[in-house]
Amino acid sequence: MTLSAIGLSAMRSGRIILHPTSVEIEPGARIGLVGASGSGKSTLGHALIDALKAQGLQVAHVPQSPDEALDPLRSLAFHWHEAAQARGLADGAAHQRAIFSALKIDGGDLRKRPWGWSRGMQQRFVIAMALMGTPDLIVLDEPTSALDPVIAAATMNLLDRHLERTNTAMVLITHDLGLAARRVSHLMVMAAGRLVEEAETGKILNNPQTSEAKRLAAHRNWMEVPC
Amino acid sequence: MMLTVVGFLVRAMVVLTGTALLTFALLWNAPGDPAQAIAIARFNAVPTQDVIDQVRAEAGLNASFWAAFLNWIGPLLLFDFGNSSVTGRPVGPDLWVAATYSFPLAITALAIGLAISLPLAILATRRPGGFMDRFAVAIASLGTAIPAFWLGLLLILLFAVQLAWLPAMGARTPTHAVLPALTLGLGIAASLTRIIRSGILEAWEQPFLAAFRHRGVSDRAIGRDHIGPHAAVPVVTVFGLELAFLLEGVVVVEVIFGRPGLGSFLTSAILARDFPHVQAVVLLTALVFVVVNLIIDVVYRVLDPRIGEPDA
Ligand SMILES: Nc1ncnc2c1ncn2[C@@H]1O[C@H](COP(=O)(O)OP(=O)(O)OP(=O)(O)O)[C@@H](O)[C@H]1O
Ligand SMILES: [Mg+2]
Numbered sequence: 102m103t104l105s106a107i108g109l110s111a112m113r114s115g116r117i118i119l120h121p122t123s124v125e126i127e128p129g130a131r132i133g134l135v136g137a138s139g140s141g142k143s144t145l146g147h148a149l150i151d152a153l154k155a156q157g158l159q160v161a162h163v164p165q166s167p168d169e170a171l172d173p174l175r176s177l178a179f180h181w182h183e184a185a186q187a188r189g190l191a192d193g194a195a196h197q198r199a200i201f202s203a204l205k206i207d208g209g210d211l212r213k214r215p216w217g218w219s220r221g222m223q224q225r226f227v228i229a230m231a232l233m234g235t236p237d238l239i240v241l242d243e244p245t246s247a248l249d250p251v252i253a254a255a256t257m258n259l260l261d262r263h264l265e266r267t268n269t270a271m272v273l274i275t276h277d278l279g280l281a282a283r284r285v286s287h288l289m290v291m292a293a294g295r296l297v298e299e300a301e302t303g304k305i306l307n308n309p310q311t312s313e314a315k316r317l318a319a320h321r322n323w324m325e326v327p328c
Numbered sequence: 329m330m331l332t333v334v335g336f337l338v339r340a341m342v343v344l345t346g347t348a349l350l351t352f353a354l355l356w357n358a359p360g361d362p363a364q365a366i367a368i369a370r371f372n373a374v375p376t377q378d379v380i381d382q383v384r385a386e387a388g389l390n391a392s393f394w395a396a397f398l399n400w401i402g403p404l405l406l407f408d409f410g411n412s413s414v415t416g417r418p419v420g421p422d423l424w425v426a427a428t429y430s431f432p433l434a435i436t437a438l439a440i441g442l443a444i445s446l447p448l449a450i451l452a453t454r455r456p457g458g459f460m461d462r463f464a465v466a467i468a469s470l471g472t473a474i475p476a477f478w479l480g481l482l483l484i485l486l487f488a489v490q491l492a493w494l495p496a497m498g499a500r501t502p503t504h505a506v507l508p509a510l511t512l513g514l515g516i517a518a519s520l521t522r523i524i525r526s527g528i529l530e531a532w533e534q535p536f537l538a539a540f541r542h543r544g545v546s547d548r549a550i551g552r553d554h555i556g557p558h559a560a561v562p563v564v565t566v567f568g569l570e571l572a573f574l575l576e577g578v579v580v581v582e583v584i585f586g587r588p589g590l591g592s593f594l595t596s597a598i599l600a601r602d603f604p605h606v607q608a609v610v611l612l613t614a615l616v617f618v619v620v621n622l623i624i625d626v627v628y629r630v631l632d633p634r635i636g637e638p639d640a
Contacts, residue, residue, distance in 0.1 A: 150542060162542045170539040174557045174632055183553070187544035216634060230543070 103127055104238055104270060106152035111144050119144045120295045126238065129268040133281035133302065135317055136291030142274045145291065146240045149272065153238060161231035165242040165274075167223035170230075171215040177226055178211040188234040200229045203259040205252055221247040225256060232260075235267045242274040257284055278317050282306055290314045340618045347614040348404075348607060352397050355603055362601035363389050369414045369600030387413045387603070400607065410604040419608045422593070427612065429589035430578050433509055438574065440513025445520035450551075452521075453528040464521055471518020476577045480511040480584040497586040508585045512577045516570065523566050524559065531558035561632050568621050575613055 104126040111119035119141050126132060134142050143165055150160045164170045171180060181197065201207040204225040206218075215223050224247045231239055241260070245253035261284070264271055273285055281288060281302065288305045290298040292313035298305060309315040355362070363384035367375035370383065383389075388396055403410060409419035452464035487507060488496035495504050532555065540550050582591030590609055597605030 147538075154542065159544075160542065162539060164539055166535075169535045172534070172536055172540075172554050172558075173634065175553065179553075183540075183545055183549070184543050187546070187549075214633065 104153060104158065106149055106156075109145065109148040109152055111141075111148055118294050119148060122148075122296045124149055124289075124296075126270050126272070128237075128270060129264070130270045130287065131264070131285040132270070132272050133285035133288045134272055134274045134291065135276060135278060135281055135288055136313065137316075138276060140291040140313075141294040142276075142291055143242055144294070145296075146242055146272065146274055150240055158238070159234070159236040161233075161236040161239040163224075163227050163231050163239070163241045163244050165246075167215060167220060167227055170227040171223060173215055176212050176214055177209070177218070180215075180226075181211065181230065184230045184233055190234055197229075200232055200259070204229055204256055221249075221252070224248065225252075228256060228260070232263050236269060238270045238272065239264070240272045240274070243276075244273070245275075245277075245280065253280075276317075278306070278320070290317065336622060340622075343618055344611065344614055348401060348611055349397065351607055351610045352400070352603070353393070355598075355601065355606060356393055356396070358601075360601075362603070363387065365599070365601040366413045369596075369602070383413075400604065404611075409608045412605055413602045414600050414605075419604045422605075423590075423608050423612065426588060426590045426593040426609075429587060430582065430591065433505060433512070433581070433587070433589065434574050434578050436505065436509040437512035437516055437577070440509060441516030441520050444513070444517035445524055448517075448521050449524035449528060452525055453532070456529060461525075464525065468518045468521040468525075471514060472522070474515070476511055476515050476580045477584055479514060480507070480581055483507050483511055484585075504585075504587070508581045508587060511581050511584075512574065515577060516574060519570065519573065520563075523563055523570075527559035527562045528555060530562065531555045534558055557631055561628070564624055564628050564631065567624055568617075571617065571620050575616070 105124070107123045108121045109119065109124065110117065110121045122145060124145075134145065136142050146162075150162055153160050162170075171177075185191070198207065201209075206222050206225050206229070209218055209222055209226070215226075218226065224244065228241070228244055231241075244260075245256060248256060257280070260271070263269070271285075273281065275281055285302055288298075288300065288302050289296055290305065290311065290313055292311070297311045298309070298314045305314050306318050309318045361380070363380050364375070366387055367380050367383045371379070375383075388399055391399065400410060407420075409423065411418055412422070415422075448464050448467075452461040455461060484496045484507060487494045494506050495501070496507060497504075534554070537550065537554070540554065541547075578589065579591035579594060581587070582589045583595055586592075590612070594606065594609045596602075597609065
């Protein structure tokens with residue numbers, strides 16, 4: 102079933118920060134949401150999640166900052182247990198160990214609170230939580246921005262395998278076109294709270310139409326990192 | 329850890345010595361002749377100058393300030409509070425009897441305060457700005473504005489005089505404690521409601537809550553496991569102030585309701601210039617403060633270990 106959300110918009114302090122936007126996502130699709138900083142990518146991500154949730158769909162979310170995902174007063178073990186329970190899953194120790202070692206956070210002490218881990222580790226812990234169960238869509242907001250290139254690549258590989266196996270759709274928010282080029286089949290380009298261009302990844306990279314897409318494509322080469 | 333313990337003991341010593349010295353100085357320098365006041369209290373009659381002079385010598389009031397102070401604080405280091413200047417009896421046992429009236433009253437009042445304020449604050453913050461919220465804020469403002477002595481008199485008028493349900497004066501039976509505890513408890517409920525309410529509202533501002541809802545955690549669980557602890561941090565912080573309010577209230581309420589206890593013990597001691605009695609109550613109060621603040625500190629660190637961590 103195609104995921105679709107119509108007329109998404111958002112206002113903050115009396116200013117429209119997301120103009121009415123509609124999004125359609127095929128099952129299992131990999132979509133990149135790119136644009137300059139402040140163009141409204143995170144805002145669209147939030148609006149999309151709220152709309153799909155309202156339709157009764159399951160959406161996993163990896164927010165841009167771990168502070169938006171973890172309670173600083175609760176241990177990481179508590180977070181994990183709570184998330185598993187909320188999805189009606191058994192704690193699944195084996196599954197957990199496999200994911201943690203793939204994300205290279207199996208050395209972390211789960212009894213600690215989030216701030217006892219580095220931000221990069223916190224980020225991967227949040228990703229691990231998002232991989233619980235089988236949501237219809239997973240929205241990742243700059244999932245690798247706090248990670249070094251090697252760990253970023255490992256993380257993206259794990260995500261790829263997981264999405265493949267569960268046929269989950271993904272929206273990957275990033276301003277790193279190099280990352281997007283390798284990981285998504287479609288790109289949506291945002292500028293000033295509007296979706297300005299939407300096409301296959303190759304088309305946008307080689308033949309950008311709007312000035313925003315051109316600007317991003319021009320910067321692509323020297324932003325490329327091995328992941 | 330060792331350092332924390334030593335630091336705490338040093339702080340406690342400074343607070344206790346400072347309090348003792350300050351009260352002693354205040355009493356010593358208060359206008360009027362302390363020997364005369366003691367003599368009047370002791371003999372319940374206007375004493376002659378001979379008697380006054382004799383009392384002065386007995387109570388050690390002929391000495392200089394520092395000599396008198398050291399004379400009192402010396403035995404105290406061995407937990408000897410000395411003897412009352414008025415009755416001549418040891419202070420310790422009488423103080424203990426007074427405390428057995430006051431502490432249960434204070435704890436009951438605190439329990440009443442919590443039992444009212446916690447549900448009220450939770451109910452109010454369900455819909456901030458809604459009817460329940462405005463009702464709770466109004467009640468709480470009213471409650472904090474009404475002084476304990478007035479509320480006490482109102483309750484006496486209503487329940488003891490008009491309805492004749494409850495006794496007003498004395499402490500013969502447990503029912504005698506109902507009105508005093510209610511007077512104190514309602515005042516505490518008022519200020520606690522405000523504190524808990526704003527703690528909960530602040531906790532709802534935390535940036536991670538939307539993520540928990542997305543994860544499918546129920547509102548109930550979010551309230552219990554995340555809002556609760558975050559709201560408790562500011563509440564625990566101001567609990568020390570609540571205690572000051574409580575101790576002050578105990579004195580007022582005991583006087584209004586003619587109850588024996590630390591409040592009555594203290595007021596009669598001040599009127600009679602019974603130095604050892606006053607000092608004992610003040611020191612006990614200071615000790616309670618120090619201990620409660622230590623407990624608050626520990627609870628605070630358990631709730632939010634980021635506090636006191638050098639690199640959090
Ligand atoms: N609470 C707010 N009040 C006012 N303006 C806001 C608020 N939150 C976001 N905005 C504005 O909305 C716009 C879009 O913000 P958003 O976080 O969606 O950008 P973004 O594309 O995710 O940026 P980045 O790449 O830096 O994460 C920005 O211009 C920002 O200033
Ligand atoms: Mg963003």
